[in-house]
Amino acid sequence: MTVLNGEDEVVGLCRDLIRIDSTNAGDNSGPGERAAAEYVAGKLAEVGLEPKILESDSRRANVIARIEGEDPSRGALLLHGHLDVVPFDAGDWTRHPLSGEVADGCVWGRGAVDMKDMDAMILAVVRQRLSQGRRPPRDVVLAFTADEEAGGEYGAQWLADKHGDLFEGCTEAIGEVGGFSVSVDEARRLYLIEAAEKGIAWMRLTATGRAGHGSMLNSENAVTELAEAVGRIGRHEWPVRLTRTVRTFLEETSRALEIEFDPEDAEKTVAKLGPLARMIGATLRNTANPTMLQSGYKANVIPQTATAHVDGRFLPGYEEEFFATIDELLGPNVTREFVYHxxxxETGFEGSLVRAMTDSLLAEDPGALAVPYTLSGGTDLKAFSRLGIRGFGFAPLKLPADLDFSGMFHGIDERVPVDSLRFGVRVLDRFLDAC
Incomplete structure (x- = not known):
């Protein structure tokens, strides 16, 4: 077998994956992940693995493979990444989102940060190690999933429900949205490792009233009832709730920035984080944002029903408080149901896996400080956690100080620096040796 170099391969792997259209609009109408899954499976098979492609529906494909470790008695490690990406409007982009173009030192395209970059790094590291005959200390399970961008019904959730045996022995996992750097100064960088995720409550609100002519008096107007409920929810000021992970992040960040952390004014610290404040600020509290409204069919007809959608996110330990508040804000004449829940x-930021992540970062960047943080969104980790797997977000990238990395998730002109991909390969290689 030809000996491969992951740093040399990773850019090409990332470009290839971006060029495969795997957009997921959430209605099961897109191209699916089958083509991307076949590409991944082929790259794994080239280095001696026997990957399985599992389709949950037509074109909705997942790839699973297991690498035997030196000590099979130890708990296995899961490396997971999703193959689908969110849709795009190519006219808004500087470079076509399916081009995989390399320009200005970056690989451009949809999925460059969410998360075909990590898929490529996993592939590059695995291909390098297996071509060199290097087995990991313990079994490693690879999962490249479908449908993460729509909640994982055809991906991680389906795998956990229908094929849980493929993850037998897995005790820990790493996946997306963590391990990326935020510069403190020229010599120091924070590396944010995801140790918690907010819960998800996508809700449909419905108000029912009395239909009638638009010119007449109507005290049971469904549109009015719904609009008032949506206004109350959208304007509600949720109280700050400092969870264990959020408090640790703010304490560590304050020390690094050499500012005083006031637990009574956490937003003051967050405000000093620049563009990252958008992501971190949402982890100080529960949130609920109205996103859709629908009612009626003619200007002079008062409809009988009106509906709205709300994207709710609740902190670990605060789900009960979240729904109690939502129900109070709804009022007596509006009901809610889940679109997705x-x-x-959340897990503690300690143990051998955390040490392996920290040490591997420090070996490649002596100015690194690994800190835990809470993700305001969600990942496939939620599904895998139901199998008893403890997980973190760790897709290591050393980033330029002026790159608005968090702003490119689901944004336009998504791109990842070439040097960051190569850095990630080196870190992941060290991590697999240490874990």
């Missing part, structure tokens, strides 16, 4: 997760 999933758990919050």
């Amino acid at each position: 999933d758990i919050a997760v």
Whole structure:
């Protein structure tokens, strides 16, 4: 077998994956992940693995493979990444989102940060190690999933429900949205490792009233009832709730920035984080944002019903408080039902896996400080946690100080620096040796 170099391969792997259209609009109408899954499976098979492609529906494909470790008695490690990406409007982009173009030192395209970059780094590291005959200390399970961008019904959730045996022995996992750097100064960088995720409550609100002519008096107007409920929810000021992970992040960040952390004014610290404040600020409290409204069919007809959608996110440990508040804000004449509901997760930032992540970062960047943070969104980790797997977000990238990395998730002109991909390969290689 030809000996491969992951640093040399990773850019090409990332470009290839971006060029495969795997957009997911959430209605099961897109191209699916089958083509991307076949590409991944082929790259794994080239280095001696026997990957399985599992379709949950037509074109909705997942790839699973297991690497035997030196000590099979130890708990296995899961490396997971999703193959789908959110849709795009190519006219808004500087470079076509399916081009995988390399320009200005970056690989451009949809999925460059969410999360075909990590998929490529996993592939590059695995291919390098297996071509060199290097087995990991313990079993490693690889999962490249479908449908993460729509909640994982055809991906991680389906795998956990229908094929849980493929993850037998897995005790820990790493996945997306963590391990990226935020510069403190020229010599120091924070590396944010996801240790918690907010729960998800996508809700449909419905108000029912009395239909009638638009010119007449109507005290049971469904549109009015709904609009008032949506206004109350959208304007509600949720109280700050400092969870264990959020408090640790703010304490560590304050020390690094050499500012005083006041637990009674956490937003003051967050305000000093620049563009990252958008992501971190949402983890100080529960949130609920109205996103859709629908009612009526003619200007002079008062409709009988009106509906709205709300994107709710609740902190670990605060789900009960979240729904009690939502129900109070709804009022007596508006009901709610779930479009999608999933758990919050949180784990402590300690143990051998955390040490392996920290040490591997420090070996490649002596100015690194690994800190835990809470993700305001959600990942496939929620599904895998139901199998008893403790997980973190760790897709290591050393980033330029002026790159608005968090702003490119689901944004336009998504791109990842070439040097960051190569850095990630080196860190992941060290991590697999240490874990």
